[in-house]
Amino acid sequence: MPSSDRSAHRRVILEAWRKAQEGEVLNALDAQIVAVIHQHPEYHALLDDPAAAFSDTYPPDGPNPFLHLGLHLAILDQLSIDQPPGIRSLYQRLLGCFGDTHQVEHRIMDCLAELLWQAQRQGTQPDNSLYLDCIRRLVK
Template sequence: MFSTDRQTHRRIFLEAWRKAKAQAPLGPIESQIVELMRRHPEYWPFLEDGTRALDQDFPPELGQTNPFLHLGLHLAILEQLSIDQPRGIRERYQRLLTHLGDPHQVEHAIMECLAESLWRVQHQRLPFDEAGYLDCIDHREVRA
């Protein structure tokens, strides 16, 4: 479903949002996307400006969150939880949920670890370190 082409990837999110607003039927992934978007009302104005949303860059030095990256990381975490991959993430999620009490906060805590792990893959050209990722989540549990 997802593409490596930025605009194609973004169109999937924008189309899901458009369909939800029109009360059109949604596929399973679209339903997940829309649920995530509903938890992030701060992105709604941006998502409704299709042209800007397709083309805007989000350089880190400007301090803006990339809504598509943020929502995509949420989706990745939901997928990881659904298949317990890497093995043990579901258990760690449940432990964090016990401490934090809010699934969205738990996803954000895990998201920090996932983003850090993906940054290493991209910038240090290292393979994804599952053990390091899970260790990072374990440290979030300690702080929770």
């Protein structure tokens, strides 16, 4: 995603969704965002109402649709460039175990969310080795 600013992040997601709903041409990022949104019909009503989407605040311990979609996108980006190195092969191993890309992304997402939360809490950079270790533990 182009920004860590919450409003900018929401704007990118909402604009991609609007373009798709209106049949406009999507760039590569928009298409990826829309594909992730399609996997989450529970968010469609929220995304159809940009005013509500911008006004909603989400508690740190509760569900946040924009964070959830952003984590999906982060994982897809990591897989596309194999960064951190080895994530792509771990993803393939998980896919062999679970057979469903969306389920695998959700499992990796738990590791990524924990990694980011710990780094933020400790004021440190995320530790890729801890992230990959978490993902390795998911492989049956």
